[in-house]
Amino acid sequence: MTRKPRPASAARRPELQAMRRPPSLRARGRTSLMPRRSVELAPPTASASIHRHRPSPGPSSEQEGRFRVRAPPRLNGNSNLDSLEDAWRWAAGAMEQFHDGHHVWLRSRDQGTYLRADDDGSGVSMGQDRASFHAAWTVHTHHVGDDDILMLHSAANGRYLATGPGWTEQHLPGGNRASIILRDLNWDVFDAVSWFAVRSGWGDDVLLRHYSWRFLRADDTGVIADRFDGRRMARWQWVVEAIPPRNSIPRPPNPSPSFGVFERPIWFQRLAHNELVCMCFTGRSALHLWNQLSSRMGFEPDPNSTMCVRAGTYGRLTPLVTDLPGNNSAMVIFVLPPESLAGFGLTCPNVHAA
Incomplete structure (x- = not known):
């Protein structure tokens, strides 16, 4: 008795199978890393590892x-390696x-x-x-x-x-x-x-x-x-x-009205120094934060320097070009001189591009 072939269904389509569990190519000596x-x-050690x-x-x-390493799918008599x-x-x-x-x-x-x-x-x-x-x-x-x-x-x-x-x-x-x-x-x-x-x-x-x-x-x-x-x-x-990236990183925006009082610890570090310094900051204005950091550093930094935030131990540096989030969570800020931006590959998106 000849068995009738099953009609093709969406569940058996190769592309949908691939979404659920991408096959590995045992025939080519590869396995899919899942x-x-x-x-x-790498753990953060020196200042060079902050980004x-x-x-x-x-x-x-x-x-x-x-x-x-996910195992390759089992093959049977009906399996098609090309598919x-x-x-x-x-x-x-x-x-x-x-x-x-x-x-x-x-x-x-x-x-x-x-x-x-x-x-x-x-x-x-x-x-x-x-x-x-x-x-x-x-x-x-x-x-x-x-x-x-x-x-x-x-x-x-x-x-x-x-x-x-x-x-x-x-x-x-x-x-x-x-x-x-x-x-x-x-x-x-x-x-x-x-x-x-x-x-x-x-x-x-x-x-x-x-x-x-x-x-x-x-x-x-x-x-x-x-x-x-x-x-x-x-x-x-x-x-x-x-x-596309902007040609330059914009300065922090002018202060905007803020509802509520947000006081948070700010850990900041200059690129040439290894120690983190903590200060308390009230508000959300990135411009006010820049002014306070300048006074805490004890000298007037290069006006073309950039404040960057790092979210987590392994987070990438992100230029701080918006007001701070509306919460009181601690933030880690790095002050980078302009000559360091290219070395870290930092750019800012041109969100107004067509």
């Missing part, structure tokens, strides 16, 4: 993450739109709105206006084996796009969904800020897969990480729009 393989980030244009594994064995190769190429290769140190806008294909960091320094939402530093994201890539882990930090406050606390790879407090917030890049949240760019199969649109195998999805009011559902593909699709 979470959890051992990864190390790494491309971080490399460090010698420390005390801070190890757990990344495993697996095509599915892998479809799932990989979306990182060409994310260049380390460059700036991007992320626009939802479904909503037509832009991913943005909220003024409170911790929330993430969707908005129509892209001509804002809060809507600009700086690319931070970390190379692991044959793969690039994608991290995105806000051009407004330097904090990283991440899932909220409490999730694990197998369980989320809210079921299949995870909240999306901004977090500092410390070792204990490295998994939470790890994303992988995946081709969507629709032009140059991408899907952003989180370490937990949830995908970044926009809705009417905000953004979440959710399990993929191909029936409404556009909800998971993102248009990556490159932002």
Whole structure:
């Protein structure tokens, strides 16, 4: 008795299989590096390590993450190696739109709105206006084996796009969904800020897969990480729009009205000095902060110097060109002379570009 072939379904399409579990190419002697393989980030030591244009594994064995090498799929008599190769190429290769140190806008294909960091320094939402530093994201890539882990930090406050606390790879407090917030890049949240760019199969649109195998999805009011559902593909699709850099980094804006009193500790350091100095600062004005830092340093710094914020031990330096977030969280500020900006690869996005 001849068995009738099964009709093709969406679940068996190679491209959807690739999104759920990208196959590795055993035939080519490669394996796909997926979470959890051992990864190390170099610990900050001297002032030269406050910003790494491309971080490399460090010698420390005390801070190890757990990344495993995912096993290749089992093959049977009906397996087609060519289709697996095509599915892998479809799932990989979306990182060409994310260049380390460059700036991007992320626009939802479904909503037509832009991913943005909220003024409170911790929330993430969707908005129509892209001509804002809060809507600009700086690319931070970390190379692991044959793969690039994608991290995105806000051009407004330097904090990283991440899932909220409490999730694990197998369980989320809210079921299949995870909240999306901004977090500092410390070792204990490295998994939470790890994303992988995946081709969507629709032009140059991408899907952003989180370490937990949830995908970044926009809705009417905000953004979440959710399990993929191909029936409404556009909800998971993102248009990556490159932002050109400005010719120079702008000065801090003039003080704006602030509601409420925000007093926070500020840890600041000059590039040529290794010690961090702490001071208390009240308010949100970056211009007022600059004036207070100048008086605390005991001399008038170069007026072309730039204040930069570092969000977390392993965070990249971000020029501080907006008012401080509306909270009282501590901030780490570095004062860089103008000749140091090029060495650190620091640029500022031209958010008013057409």
